[in-house]
Amino acid sequence: MSDLLQCIDLTKTYGQITALNNLNFTLGSGKIIGLLGPNGSGKTTLIKIINGLLTPTSGKVLIEGKEPGVETKKIVAYLPDRNFLGKSPTVDKLVKLFVDFYEDFRPELAYEMIDKLQIPRNSQLKTLSKGNKEKVCLILVMSRNAKLYVLDEPIAGVDPATRDYIISTIINNYNPDSSVIISTHLISDIEPVLNDVVFIKNGNVVLHNTVDEIREEHGMSVDELFREVFKW
Amino acid sequence: MSWKLDKNRPIAVQIGEILCARIAAGEYPPLSKLPSVRTIAVEAGVNPNTVQKAIEVLVEKGVIDSVLGSGSYVKEDISPAKEMLRERISDKTRTYLEDMKMLGMNEKETYEYIGRLIK
Numbered sequence: 001m002s003d004l005l006q007c008i009d010l011t012k013t014y015g016q017i018t019a020l021n022n023l024n025f026t027l028g029s030g031k032i033i034g035l036l037g038p039n040g041s042g043k044t045t046l047i048k049i050i051n052g053l054l055t056p057t058s059g060k061v062l063i064e065g066k067e068p069g070v071e072t073k074k075i076v077a078y079l080p081d082r083n084f085l086g087k088s089p090t091v092d093k094l095v096k097l098f099v100d101f102y103e104d105f106r107p108e109l110a111y112e113m114i115d116k117l118q119i120p121r122n123s124q125l126k127t128l129s130k131g132n133k134e135k136v137c138l139i140l141v142m143s144r145n146a147k148l149y150v151l152d153e154p155i156a157g158v159d160p161a162t163r164d165y166i167i168s169t170i171i172n173n174y175n176p177d178s179s180v181i182i183s184t185h186l187i188s189d190i191e192p193v194l195n196d197v198v199f200i201k202n203g204n205v206v207l208h209n210t211v212d213e214i215r216e217e218h219g220m221s222v223d224e225l226f227r228e229v230f231k232w
Numbered sequence: 233m234s235w236k237l238d239k240n241r242p243i244a245v246q247i248g249e250i251l252c253a254r255i256a257a258g259e260y261p262p263l264s265k266l267p268s269v270r271t272i273a274v275e276a277g278v279n280p281n282t283v284q285k286a287i288e289v290l291v292e293k294g295v296i297d298s299v300l301g302s303g304s305y306v307k308e309d310i311s312p313a314k315e316m317l318r319e320r321i322s323d324k325t326r327t328y329l330e331d332m333k334m335l336g337m338n339e340k341e342t343y344e345y346i347g348r349l350i351k
Contacts, residue, residue, distance in 0.1 A: 171273050192278045212242035221239035
């Protein structure tokens with residue numbers, strides 16, 4: 001069986017600027033991976049290519065052997081780093097929209113989480129606080145039964161208690177057939193749930209290892225290692 | 233004992249230690265069933281694979297039995313669980329003795345102090 005995600009010699013340039021520079025990595029199933037790197041290192045560019053929103057300048061991305069397109073979107077659940085759902089629809093409408101859009105969407109799961117976090121179903125997205133908006137977006141994405149979840153900064157705007165809830169949601173939703181890629185700066189919050197971390201610097205993978213090996217080899221947390229590797 | 237994890241040590245090792253400590257303390261009695269991997273993962277806030285790894289090590293060391301499709305069970309003899317904690321216990325004790333030395337206590341004073349505390 002082919003790997004869930006393969007990046008082969010992936011390069012993306014914006015004019016003079018190289019965002020991804022011949023990047024290679026592969027990812028199997030059943031993992032939770034942290035995609036970590038300083039601002040401007042190429043994380044979001046990589047994520048956008050995986051989701052077919054950008055095309056590579058050269059090299060390619062394969063998801064279960066296929067290049068990003070209609071077929072891969074059926075198995076990839078993507079949480080962008082900004083609000084992607086407009087302002088006026090209500091939470092309830094959005095759930096119905098997702099039911100129409102994605103065959104793998106599980107509305108009962110979405111409602112369960114929405115109710116648990118006490119977000120009124122009939123409220124319009126624009127009336128919700130920044131954190132609650134983010135929660136709704138994340139709930140919708142996590143309620144899909146996808147093969148690959150790609151979460152770009154999922155916990156940045158929410159309070160620590162909700163962060164814990166989101167993390168337990170990710171763990172609860174874990175299954176050996178799917179993988180989750182999480183891009184974040186809040187490393188210490190997220191590192192206990194990660195299998196692997198990928199450090200990106202200047203559009204290149206500088207480290208790809210399991211969290212426990214990092215702790216064993218370096219005797220420090222991923223958060224501390226990050227601060228060391230990316231020290232100015 | 234809660235799932236307090238030290239950020240600088242491998243998580244799987246720590247999960248294994250906590251499970252052994254709970255077995256040694258009788259919280260999970262001999263022949264009882266351990267919570268599921270997922271339950272432990274959610275409670276401890278860690279990756280299920282990491283818990284699985286810890287469980288596999290405990291099976292290998294003879295602390296628990298893994299029954300396919302059912303779960304993990306504490307062995308009747310809990311000495312392997314205690315054995316697994318030995319190194320950690322001696323580390324902790326050594327650190328404690330060093331700390332006492334730094335506080336100006338000699339060995340005899342430390343020994344007497346512990347004696348008094350335990351009573």
